[in-house]
Amino acid sequence: MSIRLKDIAAALGISISTVNAALQNRSDISKATRARVLKKARDLGYRPNWVARSLVTQKTQIIGVVVPDLSRSFFSQVIKGIDMVASAKGYHLLLCNTDEDPAREDEEVSTLIGKQVDGLIIGSAHPAGECAVWRRLEQSGVPIVLVDRWFPKTHFVGGDDEQIGFLATEHLIQQGYRRIAHIRGPNLSTAIGRLNGYKKALRKHKMPIKRGYVREAGYHTEAGGYGATVDLLRFSSPPDAIFAASDPIAVGALDATQKYGLSLPDDIGLIGVGNMQYGQYLTVPLSTVDQQRIEIGSKAASLLIDLITGKAKGNTRPVLIEPKLIVRTSSSRRSQ
Amino acid sequence: MSIRLKDIAAALGISISTVNAALQNRSDISKATRARVLKKARDLGYRPNWVARSLVTQKTQIIGVVVPDLSRSFFSQVIKGIDMVASAKGYHLLLCNTDEDPAREDEEVSTLIGKQVDGLIIGSAHPAGECAVWRRLEQSGVPIVLVDRWFPKTHFVGGDDEQIGFLATEHLIQQGYRRIAHIRGPNLSTAIGRLNGYKKALRKHKMPIKRGYVREAGYHTEAGGYGATVDLLRFSSPPDAIFAASDPIAVGALDATQKYGLSLPDDIGLIGVGNMQYGQYLTVPLSTVDQQRIEIGSKAASLLIDLITGKAKGNTRPVLIEPKLIVRTSSSRRSQ
DNA sequence: CTGTTAGCGCGTTCAA
DNA sequence: TTGAACGCGCTAACAG
Secondary structure, three states, X not given: OOOOHHHHHHHHOOOHHHHHHHHOOOOOOOHHHHHHHHHHHHHXXXXXXXXXXXXXXXXXXXXXEEEOOOOOHHHHHHHHHHHHXXXXXXXXXXXXXXXXXXXXXHHHHHHHHHOOOOEEEEOOOOOOOOOHHHHHXXXXXXXXXXXXXXXXXXXXEEEOHHHHHHHHHHHHHHOOOOOEEEEEOOOOHHHHHHHHHHHHHHHHOOOOOOHHHEEEOOOOOHHHHHHHHHHHHOOOOOOOEEEEOOHHHHHHHHHHHHHOOOOOOXXXXXXXXXXXXXXXXXXXXXXXXXXXXXXXXXXHHHHHHHHHHOOOOOOOOOEEEXXXXXXXXXXXXXXX | OOOOHHHHHHHHOOOHHHXXXXXXXXXXXXXXXXXXXXXXXXXXXXXXXXXXHHHHHOOOXXXXXXXXXXXXXXXXXXXXXXXXXXXXXXXXXXXXXXXXOHHHXXXXXXXXXXOOOOEEEEOOOOOOOOOHHHHHXXXXXXXXXXXXXXXXXXXXXXXXXXXHHHHHHHHHHXXXXXXXXXXXXXXXXXXXXXXXXXXXXXXXXXXXXXXXXXXXXXXXXXXXXXXHHHHHXXXXXXXXXXXXXXXXXXXXXXXXXXXXXXXXXXXXXXXXEOOOOOHHHEOOOOEEEEOOHHHHHHHHHHHHHHHHHOOOXXXXXXXXXXXXXXXXXXXXXXXX
16 A cells, blocks of 8 residues: 555665665765655655554654543643654654543553553552552653652652642732631642642741641532532631632632622632633632643653653652742732 | 563463464463463563554554644544544544644644554644645545544534534524624634624524624634724624634633623623633623534544444545534623 | 464665 | 665464
């Protein structure tokens, strides 16, 4: 069906390896034959067969990317960042969606290694602390960079979650809020880090950390944020501000506070994480912390490619991307 | 580095092809040896090398996916739909981003074919009418399904854009709006189809189609929507409703109308396309037309896999997905 | 039932 | 400067 080296060799009456040498621009081939080969190759529409090439070179120029949910804006932007540097360096992306299922993740990683990817970038669905998986994978020899969710002794690129939590909480304190609640995410390093940052800021200002002021919700459902907020508002001493671990949670919180007749930012302050698109066009423009998603992706790809090409060594210092605070109406108290 | 058939054959003192037959669950192998092979394979951590397998089977179980922008929510959801059916049928996705550049698209498609993908799904960056490209690709023998943006004589899955335009405009008319403007997208089949639907609805109700009431903006920038709306509002007889070709355009329009002190839906009506996330939480909840993105992706993948496996024939009837009208505040006029 | 043989398309020796 | 020969890891035909 498609043109092979053999075909263009036959058409020219020369050998396959000469054609090959010519196409590789090797110096030990005469200008004349190179020109003939190049022309014939173009005429015939020759396209190198990468499967065959990969079999001998042991390189596919393919990076496996495994994420919990392709369609979530966080991951789709991280992937964009990955692709920006990967495609520039001649790599393609082989994609897998795990639906937040650790078992499926392990399976997919295994088949990707079977597909001979040169390296892997993984946003893991494993709960924080489940570290044995990564030890097993080391033997395969395929370099792996984790993104977003951190595990010990791995190559990692992601947001500085403790800093995210600290920035957000500190900001609320500066705005004069005093009873600050936190709606946290599930048991992943990201949620844990943000929670720690929240506590750190409260401690710094000698404010009490009330147990009841920390509630949990899924990361990407506004319904969870809504429910948690309703719970918080029913307290005998309800909070005067909420640090939501994600923008979707914050949107749910926003909805709940408004249904309760509270007005932001005066009755209650609110800040999320993620800098979602159109956050400034919500009923109340939403303050948030930007994780720098594209940068997370591009840094991860750079690191991985350095690992693949041997430019980076095996030491596993985590790369933490500095978050940016984005202040909008929802947390900008007019009266201190 | 990794285990081959040869290694497990050697470890068991049998031949490679016996091992192979056992692993393939072929019926002409004794239960005993199959069991021994399976056990040894598991112990050694054998993973089939897909590159080698693909070279002989001429199948990679990989679908190439080429889109203008990975991070746009439209495409990331279409990709999710593709992945849902592809992964269920044992295919992986090889991703390419073209940044809306037709030249880059052609290049990427060519290298993907070189990578021996079993089929391609393309959201093309070529302007409507540039059809020669697809003719050239037919020779490669690799099945191709286009998504979102239609071209003649190709396999296609996408929204029914004329129906989208018709639904939106008809809805505005039903709500009592009489001077309906349209902010259209760029020169792609989607924008053209929506424009045609808009005109069709106006004609049906014997309403005039004013040239000045149709303005163009980029699909995915609210800035374009903002500018176009400002232009419309400055008219001597400004419109009393706007059909925006996309939700981002509609968000820009919403912003502009509010800066002009107009209140929706009474002073002016507004509807977009895309059913963006959190559209109901905008300052005015946004009416929109849902294109059914996931379904576009999954239908495209089904069709492509049928083409690959020979279950579908070469006839190229376009598959149009029925849009759904979603009515929210921005177009719900209280007083007729 | 099992082993032998021959390729898939390409890159890389080494001779000529 | 060019060509012949071998092997990457696997599948598939055929022989025993």
